[in-house]
Amino acid sequence: xxxxxxxxxxxxxxxxxxxxxxxxxxxxxxxxxxxxxxxxxxxxxxxxxxxxxxxxxxxxxxxxxxxxxxxxxxxxxxxxxxxxxxxxxxxxxxxxxxxxxxxxxxxxxxxxxxx
Numbered sequence: 802x803x804x805x806x807x808x809x810x811x812x813x814x815x816x817x818x819x820x821x822x823x824x825x826x827x828x829x830x831x832x833x834x835x836x837x838x839x840x841x842x843x844x845x846x847x848x849x850x851x852x853x854x855x856x857x858x859x860x861x862x863x864x865x866x867x868x869x870x871x872x873x874x875x876x877x878x879x880x881x882x883x884x885x886x887x888x889x890x891x892x893x894x895x896x897x898x899x900x901x902x903x904x905x906x907x908x909x910x911x912x913x914x915x916x
Contacts, residue, residue: 805905811911890914
């Protein structure tokens with residue numbers, strides 16, 4: 802019954818900005834970490850950013866200073882603000898939620914950055 806719904810992807814020019822959102826619904830208990838991953842064709846799915854229920858954040862080096870992850874615990878929603886986008890940021894972005902003993906994934910949203 803748990804579902805993660807992602808939105809906000811699209812096509813932008815290099816240097817532009819985009820904000821992704823992911824809303825969780827269903828019976829979820831004690832969410833520990835929410836995160837964003839991305840996967841380009843032929844590549845593995847890699848962690849981009851994560852945030853704990855207490856607000857601690859982590860970022861992959863290539864996006865640090867450009868991307869910001871945030872969450873609204875009351876709404877079970879996580880956001881990813883992406884600024885100064887580069888063509889190498891092009892990928893399908895996936896929302897991830899980790900609760901006690903369980904893990905859930907969103908459907909993925911395409912982000913394309915043109916040069």
